[in-house]
Amino acid sequence: MHEIVTLQLGQRANYAATHFWNLQESYFTYNEEDQSLVDHDVHFRPGVGADGAETFTPRTVIYDLKGAFGTLRKYNALYELTEDANLGQGLWDGKEIIQRQPAILQSDYQKSLDEGLPAPSLSSETVRYWSDYNRLFYHPRSIVQLNDYELNSNIMPFEDWTIGEELFNDLDKEHDLLDRDVRPFAEECDQLRAIQLFTSSDDAWGGFTAKYIDRLRDEYGKKAIWVWAIEGGSKVPRQAQLKRDMNKARSIYNISPQASLYTPIIDPPSRIPSNIHLDARSQWHTSALISSAMESVTLPTRLRPFHDFEASLAGDDGTHKIYELQSTVIPENDEHSPSGTRQSIDETEASEGGKPKAQAEFEIDFSYDGQGSGTSHIFNQLQVWRGVEIPDSEGAPSGRDLGLVRKERFYNTTAMFQRFHAPLSFPILDSYPSGMFSGAKEKKINILAALTASSRTADKIKLMERVAGRIISVDEREMVVNGLGEIREQYETGWMSDSDFDDE
Missing domain, CATH: 3.40.50.1440 (Tubulin/FtsZ, GTPase domain)
Structure with missing residues (x-):
């Protein structure tokens, strides 16, 4: 277990x-x-x-x-x-006045x-x-x-x-x-x-x-x-x-x-698609949207049989630990229909030549503002498709050794990629905002959720370095700024010009 x-x-x-x-x-x-x-x-x-x-x-x-x-x-x-509501007399033997807050x-x-x-x-x-x-x-x-x-x-x-x-x-x-x-x-x-x-x-x-x-x-x-x-x-x-x-x-x-x-x-996320109705002032609403992606992307960790979720996150060298959470609500159609009969997860590794690869654009970006995602370099991505059948042309196992494919991707500097399929659709419970997702059928929706490690993290940390350099107290400023710089370097690709480091 x-x-x-x-x-x-x-x-x-x-x-x-x-x-x-x-x-x-x-x-x-x-x-x-x-x-x-x-x-x-x-x-x-x-x-x-x-x-x-x-x-x-x-x-x-x-x-x-x-x-x-x-x-x-x-x-x-x-x-x-x-x-037990009896608070007891305690050490004080005088007259007590007990004040209680109004009951909720x-x-x-x-x-x-x-x-x-x-x-x-x-x-x-x-x-x-x-x-x-x-x-x-x-x-x-x-x-x-x-x-x-x-x-x-x-x-x-x-x-x-x-x-x-x-x-x-x-x-x-x-x-x-x-x-x-x-x-x-x-x-x-x-x-x-x-x-x-x-x-x-x-x-x-x-x-x-x-x-x-x-x-x-x-x-x-x-x-x-x-x-x-x-x-x-x-x-x-x-x-x-x-x-x-x-x-x-x-x-x-x-x-x-x-x-x-x-x-x-x-x-809440900065950009919400038109097919999602969100009350941004309600934590109940915004946390429900977050849970649809977070719970979906971690679904393989609790399904039968056991799947090595951690190895997928580690990627090629285990240095990238900061991930972006993203998701897309998949509409019901004839080609991608929910599969209720499969009793296991299909796990496939992308290979070269028309096979699936890391995806840059999603409907909802929970971690960043969605800008620059198309030009960023993706180091590693884990996708979870729930409630939809992956077409054979995209999801058929390549039959190749998984370790060999990962090594090829590492030496070719292409993104590490892992995809899981789960036949279990995302249920819309009575504790959930009922009208959040347009087109939900039978109180269920199909979701593509992903965790992505990309060079966008370097851009965000660079902004944090500038803020930390201005407002964090002197006694910890150098330590935090230098530490953020070391983290940022793990998410940069290629050579950076000298002007990129003139932040102080």
Whole structure:
């Protein structure tokens, strides 16, 4: 078995991760004759509830600030029906005055789930917290509220990168977060495959994540670490944007060298095609769009049989770790019809002479603004086609040795390329914005999702170097700028003119 443990760090991360877990729950089959294409043991753990019944809950740890969990309780119906509300007398023997915050009312959607009734339609107005559209029960160890800071506080905003570092150091000194939160899930695994992190990179969670990954890499040195780094794409005042840019530069410098996969994700993307209807002001909407691509591109990691997803990401030499997330919604037609009968994934490697190759243009570019993609050099690309049958002319196995093909591509300086096919279409759940995708049939859509390592990353990091050189404090400026320069060089091709380095 090849399990994956997930960490969710912060509000934006939890919005996207909740969509992810709802999708995993939808793949369960309850008919013994129908075996799901998804191996649920990868992301879920067996356990025993308070009444002795068997449970199956996600292998995840959810961190968020005070007031961010909405109506989600640490102890739920699987483990304890009620929490002990008696605070106790303590050492004070005088008169007590207990002040309580107003209780958050449960959403109609959650009430319907608890009562086993058909769920009402959700909207941007009815979704107040990410827990409002959550469909799963979590183990009590999965819920970790950080009481030092409060969600959306104006007095102590959780925005500065260094604040996240300090918070992690304080908590880790007091509790040893790996021992308390991660190790119990990791030790339940037969063969831990990877640690997956949802986080934001342009606020204090970036600093929190950087320190967390330092500890993870020390403890699990050879395990894959995948980071989905979400950053705000909406317009903000200039001073706030400079702070965001500085935080992103620090996150790239500190996190990407330690990660096996680092994917920056703009929330929301700057360009949305006309066939997608998005409410850019709603995190529920924007995170749903992100999850359609992120969950699709990682689908091979949890399908039967096992597939070596990490080897595809490593490419020719394993030096490119920063990937762009892209996707295209594929319309239904006669030539590419959903395949519901195939019970395995077809995995093909592109070869020369008319065979498939890396693709530069996609409908949605989640990592960058989409400009310059046609002229960039692609080092490595991993594609996942879900719900569509790949034509034989494009997808037929070449019959050649996979290692030999990769070596030829390396010596010819052509892009490394790997393609997976999954017959499982992307389901439109009742927890998902119903009208987002035009032309969705039978509550399903077909998606092409990709992870791409290209020279566009060098252009973006060059901009970060300029920002860091202007606004980061003197004591760390040289270290960050030089570190970003070393990362940038891995994504440059050919010789660069001297003028390209005159940034200071």
